[in-house]
Amino acid sequence: MQKKIAIIGGGIVGATAAYYLSKLPGTQRLEVTLFDSGVGQATKAAAGIISPWLSKRRNQRWYQLAKSGADLYPELIHDAQLGTEVYQQTGTIVTREEATDLETLFALAQERRQTAATMGDVSTLTAQEVQAKVPLLSKPQPGVFITGGARVDGDALVHALLDRASEKNLTVRQERVSLTPDGQVVTSMGPRHYDRVILAAGAWLKDLVAPLAVTADVRPQKGQLIELAVKDYELQENMPVVMPEGERDFIPFGHGKLIVGATHEDDGKFNLTPDATVTADLLGSAQRLMTGITANDISGVRVGTRAYSSDFAPFFGPVPEHELFLAASGLGSSGLTTGPQIGRLLAGSALYGGTPDWSEYELPLTTYLRSSAE
Structure with missing residues (x-):
C-alpha cells in the first residue's frame, strides 16, 4: 500500500x-x-556561509544544531552528487581590526575545534595574508582562517x-x-x-x-543581497568566504561573481521589492573594502523573506x-x-x-x- x-x-x-x-x-x-x-x-534568495563555529550566540541548542548541519553538508553533497557550483569548502575568514579581539576569536576557534572536526585547521592571518587569499580585497583586515568553512548557493x-x-x-x-x-x-x-x-x-x-x-x-523579516561582477581571478572559485568586522559578508563565486549581504529588515516583512537605499548600503559596504566598484557592477539583487521566532x-x-x-x-x-x-x-x-x-x-x-x- x-x-x-x-x-x-x-x-x-x-x-x-x-x-x-x-x-x-x-x-x-x-x-x-x-x-x-x-x-x-x-x-532561493540566499547565498550562504556554512561556518557556525565562531558565532557569539549563547544558545547552545542552536549551536549543536548548526554544528550538526555543517557536519552533514559534505555527506549530503557527496550522496546527491552535487558540484562545487552548489557547495564548496573554500574556507572562511572572520576579520577583526583590534589585535586583542583577534586573539580572543582565535582562542574561541581553538576551543570549539576540539569538538568540531569539520572545522578543519585554524590559523590567524595578517591583513596581507588575507589579501593574498582574497585578492579582490584592496583594504583587508587581519582575521582567523577556518579551512572547513564553506559557501553554498541556496x-x-x-x-x-x-x-x-x-x-x-x-x-x-x-x-x-x-x-x-x-x-x-x-x-x-x-x-x-x-x-x-x-x-x-x-x-x-x-x-x-x-x-x-x-x-x-x-514573524517575517526581509533580506536583500547584491551580486557584483568583479575581476575574474584564475583561482576565484577557491577564494575563502570573508566575514568582515562591521561590514556585510563577502561570498566569492567563480567566473567573476561576488555576493555581498545580506540585510536584516524587520520592517520589510513580506515586501519583495528591492530597495534602492538598501542596495546602495550594500554597495557601500563593498566599496569600503574594495576599490573601483560602482553601481554599474551590480549584476543582480536578490530579495527573500526569512522566518524568526521570538x-x-x-x-x-x-x-x-x-x-x-x-x-x-x-x-x-x-x-x-x-x-x-x-x-x-x-x-x-x-x-x-x-x-x-x-x-x-x-x-x-x-x-x-x-x-x-x-
Whole structure:
C-alpha cells in the first residue's frame, strides 16, 4: 500500500526532506508531493556561509544544531552528487581590526575545534595574508582562517535536491495551498488527504496552521543581497568566504561573481521589492573594502523573506495535538546551515513515525506552537 506524504514549502527544509524521502530505506512505496508557490522563499534568495563555529550566540541548542548541519553538508553533497557550483569548502575568514579581539576569536576557534572536526585547521592571518587569499580585497583586515568553512548557493542546492528526488518518488506542484480544520490539504484540485504532512513554509507557517486552531510564534523579516561582477581571478572559485568586522559578508563565486549581504529588515516583512537605499548600503559596504566598484557592477539583487521566532531559535517537530503534521520554522539567517539537518530529521520522522527526542537541538515545541484557545 502506498504511503502519501505532502511537503508544503520548497525551501531548504522542504527540499532536503524531499530528498531524504527519496533515499531513506523504505521509500519504495512512498508518494511525495511538494507544494510551493515560488514566491518570497528565503533559500532561493540566499547565498550562504556554512561556518557556525565562531558565532557569539549563547544558545547552545542552536549551536549543536548548526554544528550538526555543517557536519552533514559534505555527506549530503557527496550522496546527491552535487558540484562545487552548489557547495564548496573554500574556507572562511572572520576579520577583526583590534589585535586583542583577534586573539580572543582565535582562542574561541581553538576551543570549539576540539569538538568540531569539520572545522578543519585554524590559523590567524595578517591583513596581507588575507589579501593574498582574497585578492579582490584592496583594504583587508587581519582575521582567523577556518579551512572547513564553506559557501553554498541556496537556489542551486534546492533545485538540485528536488531534481534528485523527482527522479524517484517526488512530484512538485507550483501552487499555494492551505489546510482544513480536519487536516486536509486544499489544493487547486480540491482537498486531499495525506498520511503525513511536513509544513516547511517558513514565515508563512503562522497563516498555514491557523485553520488548525494553532498559533505559531513566527514573524517575517526581509533580506536583500547584491551580486557584483568583479575581476575574474584564475583561482576565484577557491577564494575563502570573508566575514568582515562591521561590514556585510563577502561570498566569492567563480567566473567573476561576488555576493555581498545580506540585510536584516524587520520592517520589510513580506515586501519583495528591492530597495534602492538598501542596495546602495550594500554597495557601500563593498566599496569600503574594495576599490573601483560602482553601481554599474551590480549584476543582480536578490530579495527573500526569512522566518524568526521570538527567541531567534529554530523549531521543528510534530505539531502538538496534530501529530499528522510536522512543522519547521524560525530558522532566520542561519537557515542554509541548520535547514538540511532539520529536513533530514523530519523526513525520518514522517517515514518511520515514533517520538524522537530532539531536545539537544531545541526547546519543547509548545514554546512556539500553541493552541489558539490558550
